Amino acid sequence: KIIVDVREFRCSLPLLIHTKEINVKPCTLIVGDYILTPTHCVERKSVNDLIQSFKSGRLYNQVESMSTYYKQPILLIEFNQDKSFLLQVILHILIYIFKYIQSKIVLLLLAFPNLKILWASSPYASSEMFDDIKKSQKEPDEQEALSKGTELLEKNNQEKSYNPYTQYNVTPQEMLLSIPGVNYKNYRIIMNNVENIYELSQMTVDQLNPLVGIESARLIYNFFNSTPKDKLV
The missing domain is CATH 1.10.150.20 (5' to 3' exonuclease, C-terminal subdomain)
Structure with a gap:
């Protein structure tokens, strides 16, 4: 099974995971988007979302949270399945990554050496990667996943007050x-x-x-x- 944040059901990846006969458990997660195993936590980003997350600083906080609670934090960068992956590479890699994102990713890896970055040509490719990662691994626990980051949420609520x-x-x-x-x-x-x-x-x-x-x-x-x-x- 894979524990999936409920907000991820707006995209096609949870359905594709389900078609692989993997049990999808929807939860409201504080840390991560997909919990593959007790140690593997994934934050999924489209290219556009990745750029915005770098600009806002949100991605750093998300990776910091994953690194705090999981042994293997993973950043999944996912391209649009409706467009050619090669075209996406030309448009996004050359224009954005080499001009802006590349240095940001390097700094992110310097700050979090245990972070792994996966590049997926489509949501289907992401589901294939998830299936491979889960092989011979223990299943994640919903209650444990839900408990991750609760103290961070409490602190944020205090800050908002x-x-x-x-x-x-x-x-x-x-x-x-x-x-x-x-x-x-x-x-x-x-x-x-x-x-x-x-x-x-x-x-x-x-x-x-x-x-x-x-x-x-x-x-x-x-x-x-x-x-x-x-x-x-």
Whole structure:
């Protein structure tokens, strides 16, 4: 069986999984879109959704959540089955990936070395990959999958109850939270001690460490200073 987030039923992949005689269990998941095994969690993105997720910073948070709760987080990048995969490669890979997404993916892999990225030419190809991954693996448990990330949801609800307009400008706050290494635990500390995003981008790891800790400091520093060929400090 595969546990599937209910929002994924707007696409064709759950039905294709079902046609392979795999039991599909719909659940409202906090972490991931598809739970293949107790250790394999998948976040599915179309190319357009991938671009928007990078721009908003949502993808970093999603991968961070998967890495926290699952041994093998997987990012599935899925192309449109209604168009030629070759055409999609020409249009999206050349135009977007080499100009924008490529460096973002490299930074994502630097931040989360255990993340695996799968490229699928269509939802059917995705279902084939899922079938292969599940072979000789244990079945996932619905209750366990549902429990993943509940504390994150509680924290987010607490954050929503706090009115940011009384102290911070929302747009810079959202920009700040999209930066790897910045999260709901440390963003207020940063906003209270750093004048603006530019000042943050000029800070060294040693300067960031007292504010956010060494691991987050490295992520923030590398986000602003690394090129795809650079190594983590």
